[in-house]
Amino acid sequence: MVEVGDDSGCGLDIAFAVIGGKWKPLILYHLRAGPKRFGELKRAIGSVSEKVLIQQLRELAAAGVLIRRDYQQVPPRVDYTITDFGITLAEALMPLCIWGVEHRARIEATAAV
Amino acid sequence: MVEVGDDSGCGLDIAFAVIGGKWKPLILYHLRAGPKRFGELKRAIGSVSEKVLIQQLRELAAAGVLIRRDYQQVPPRVDYTITDFGITLAEALMPLCIWGVEHRARIEATAAV
């Protein structure tokens, strides 16, 4: 879990305490469209390991941005739903999303891809 | 340097390829107000080490979000200025900043502070 650091004046440290984690922004992104099961998320993201996916889902749930719902069935059935609180975060993330799309070419040209 | 990963559909991977680094968002935040010298940034941020600050400044410069200006003086005088491109990124970061400020109390209560 990422920790809340020194007061930076702006709230960036707080935001990154929640979305800091390789796959967390992507998880939020995918959950905006509606609840997803663990396996669905895994396939949607692709290159994430099960261990880390679970771990980050739990941390996001602990922060209150999503909810884990267990249907108590066997074989197991679980899904994850974004909360209203989580939606506010996902929305704050959208401009970055858009920025990335707009500048993808430029950044890919710069970075050691 | 953070690498550009798989195409995630949204542009989040691109954005995080640029601002991924513990102090990069904060550097951008401080440079919005105008050019700053290395020492000024260091004092402004506080708990960053010189090594990492330089490193992240160079990476941000390589990505084109800021410019390093060397006055060729001795003792050395250098400052860092955000570019127009960098400003677009800093602006895309603002909603997260605001989100953090608004939800600071809630997150600090949740996190292991």
Added chain:
DNA sequence: TTCGACACTTACCTTTGTGTATGTACTGGT
């Protein structure tokens, strides 16, 4: 009856990121 799907868990290992400590070349102040 063996296999895959489901949603995990655990132990271990590697990579990445960040920090510490020290050194450099030069100057201005005391």
Added chain:
DNA sequence: ACCAGTACATACACAAAGGTAAGTGTCGAA
């Protein structure tokens, strides 16, 4: 003569983050 400040560089060390591979228990399909 000595120390602080300037903007770094470099070697080393450490911790966190992420990945790999294996195992869990139950079910239904082949």
